[in-house]
Amino acid sequence: MLEASGLTKTFDGLTAVEGASLHVERGTIVGLIGPNGAGKTTLFALLSGFLGPDAGRVVFLGRDVTGLPPHLICRLGMARTFQIVQPFGAQTVRENVAVGAHLRHRGRAEALAHAERIAHAVGLGAELDKLAVNLTIAGRKRLELARALATGPALLLLDEVLAGLNPQEITEVIPVLRGIAAGRDGTPGVTVLMIEHVMQAVMNLADRVYVLANGRMIAEGAPAEVTSDPAVIEAYLGHGAAERLRRAYGAAHAA
Amino acid sequence: MRGLAGIAAFAVAIALMPAFVTSGYALNAMIMTLYAALLGQAWNVLGGFGGQFSFGHALFFGTGAYTMAVLQVNFGWNAWAALPAALAAGGAIGAAIGALTFRYGLRGSYFALVTLAFAEVFRILANTFQFTGAGVGLMVPLSERAADMQFATRAGYLYLILALVLVGFLVSWWLKHSRYGAWLQAVRDNEESAAALGVDVLRVKLQAIVVSGVLMAAGGAFYVQYLHYIDPHIAYGPAVSVEALLAPIIGGMGTVWGPLLGAALLHVLGETTRNLMGDAPGINLAVYGIVLVLMVSFLPRGVMGLLGTRRAARAAGDA
Numbered sequence: 001m002l003e004a005s006g007l008t009k010t011f012d013g014l015t016a017v018e019g020a021s022l023h024v025e026r027g028t029i030v031g032l033i034g035p036n037g038a039g040k041t042t043l044f045a046l047l048s049g050f051l052g053p054d055a056g057r058v059v060f061l062g063r064d065v066t067g068l069p070p071h072l073i074c075r076l077g078m079a080r081t082f083q084i085v086q087p088f089g090a091q092t093v094r095e096n097v098a099v100g101a102h103l104r105h106r107g108r109a110e111a112l113a114h115a116e117r118i119a120h121a122v123g124l125g126a127e128l129d130k131l132a133v134n135l136t137i138a139g140r141k142r143l144e145l146a147r148a149l150a151t152g153p154a155l156l157l158l159d160e161v162l163a164g165l166n167p168q169e170i171t172e173v174i175p176v177l178r179g180i181a182a183g184r185d186g187t188p189g190v191t192v193l194m195i196e197h198v199m200q201a202v203m204n205l206a207d208r209v210y211v212l213a214n215g216r217m218i219a220e221g222a223p224a225e226v227t228s229d230p231a232v233i234e235a236y237l238g239h240g241a242a243e244r245l246r247r248a249y250g251a252a253h254a255a
Numbered sequence: 256m257r258g259l260a261g262i263a264a265f266a267v268a269i270a271l272m273p274a275f276v277t278s279g280y281a282l283n284a285m286i287m288t289l290y291a292a293l294l295g296q297a298w299n300v301l302g303g304f305g306g307q308f309s310f311g312h313a314l315f316f317g318t319g320a321y322t323m324a325v326l327q328v329n330f331g332w333n334a335w336a337a338l339p340a341a342l343a344a345g346g347a348i349g350a351a352i353g354a355l356t357f358r359y360g361l362r363g364s365y366f367a368l369v370t371l372a373f374a375e376v377f378r379i380l381a382n383t384f385q386f387t388g389a390g391v392g393l394m395v396p397l398s399e400r401a402a403d404m405q406f407a408t409r410a411g412y413l414y415l416i417l418a419l420v421l422v423g424f425l426v427s428w429w430l431k432h433s434r435y436g437a438w439l440q441a442v443r444d445n446e447e448s449a450a451a452l453g454v455d456v457l458r459v460k461l462q463a464i465v466v467s468g469v470l471m472a473a474g475g476a477f478y479v480q481y482l483h484y485i486d487p488h489i490a491y492g493p494a495v496s497v498e499a500l501l502a503p504i505i506g507g508m509g510t511v512w513g514p515l516l517g518a519a520l521l522h523v524l525g526e527t528t529r530n531l532m533g534d535a536p537g538i539n540l541a542v543y544g545i546v547l548v549l550m551v552s553f554l555p556r557g558v559m560g561l562l563g564t565r566r567a568a569r570a571a572g573d574a
Binding site for chain 1: 441447452454
């Protein structure tokens with residue numbers, strides 16, 4: 001469904017993403033993890049058209065979408081959320097979600113009705129008439145999700161929708177995400193590519209995981225494989241960490 | 256649909272006015288208030304609903320006014336034929352300014368400054384060219400026939416401006432209840448988010464400045480027909496730009512009734528100032544300035560915001 005190859009982006013001599021490739025299969029949930037500053041959000045911006053890559057290309061649903069503006073990519077069926085939530089603050093939850101719904105619904109009444117359905121699906125049903133500025137962080141994260149979902153995407157790019165939530169809230173949102181991916185009430189499932197730091201969620205949800213470090217893809221595979229990969233451990237904990245961990249664990253086993 | 260009923264009721268009430276009010280002073284006050292409301296409605300489309308604060312709406316006003324005057328005076332056009340041309344000219348200037356500014360991502364104070372600068376450039380041009388009457392201005396021949404869009408009584412002008420304000424109302428109502436309006440307000444609140452939800456931000460802004468320009472040009476055209484005279488300072492000077500933005504800021508930006516409410520309050524304020532302080536030059540502008548500062552500091556959502564908050568509080572109480 002999504003095929004990115006050799007994506008590179010440089011800002012004033014600083015290479016944020018270098019030759020990154022990834023592949024997302026229809027109907028799967030793919031995780032994108034990596035230490036802070038690895039270039040994950042930049043990679044999302046390259047995929048969704050907010051930034052144009054210096055090199056590489058993005059193919060979505062068999063179409064080359066490299067360099068297309070974001071609104072056209074969204075129309076083709078790729079929707080994204082923002083790590084730093086960006087609600088339309090002066091508008092209600094219903095109006096916020098309706099902006100997304102208008103992409104596939106011309107009429108105001110239809111869009112508002114669709115927005116209501118989506119809001120219920122992500123657990124915002126009780127807050128439809130609240131102004132977006134008055135939502136809690138957890139509420140705003142759900143709003144990001146609802147708006148993106150309302151555009152009727154085939155592929156959803158989620159940029160840390162769980163960051164800033166407490167463990168209770170995370171436990172509540174995980175089934176919502178699984179429901180979106182699986183599809184329900186006759187709606188088709190949505191393929192998901194998610195940036196996530198909450199490992200509980202990644203291990204729980206993702207079918208496959210990519211690891212980005214210093215702008216490069218350093219590992220790819222099932223979540224359990226990837227998290228025990230020495231290269232990944234070193235990326236997170238520093239050079240030599242894998243070796244030290246192995247020795248420490250080895251010593252523990254020997255004792 | 257309740258909103259439309261309110262607009263219709265307002266139109267009927269104003270249309271009945273000449274049957275009861277005969278005082279020329281009172282009718283003139285209504286005409287000037289509706290005229291200020293029209294300028295406010297025009298600014299409100301781009302500034303209130305679209306979040307693009309123009310400080311040079313005189314650009315569209317003056318272009319509408321001059322198109323109206325030049326076509327009648329220099330080319331002998333009928334006023335009713337000149338009106339669509341004036342509206343088109345306002346829209347065209349809107350498209351041109353929009354293409355220049357929005358394409359390069361100018362926002363906020365930069366956008367405001369560019370509009371102000373363009374209005375000044377046009378003022379100087381109008382001051383220079385012979386076909387605009389240069390510094391002397393243009394006088395539209397008096398005819399007082401409806402066929403020339405002139406009227407022997409004030410009531411005629413009241414109906415004319417009422418019709419234009421009704422168009423402004425319908426545009427505002429449509430922005431509140433349509434997909435395009437939802438997109439425009441989304442762009443106002445967060446461009447990035449809007450783009451991420453499939454909104455073509457540039458296109459939406461361009462359409463807004465064109466609609467705004469057309470409505471503002473209608474205000475300019477009305478001015479020429481009502482007062483029969485236009486000169487560069489009236490047409491492209493900052494006074495009109497300020498007048499256009501004051502009404503919606505005071506009444507409530509991005510609301511249907513804000514511009515009219517603001518225009519009415521400003522009219523009362525202007526008259527009171529004149530009664531209290533006499534015709535000292537510039538005193539009304541000083542008062543407007545103070546009101547503007549107070550509004551922005553204490554009531555950023557305008558008088559409608561005050562009403563809206565109370566309504567919301569009531570709704571919350573019911574729930």
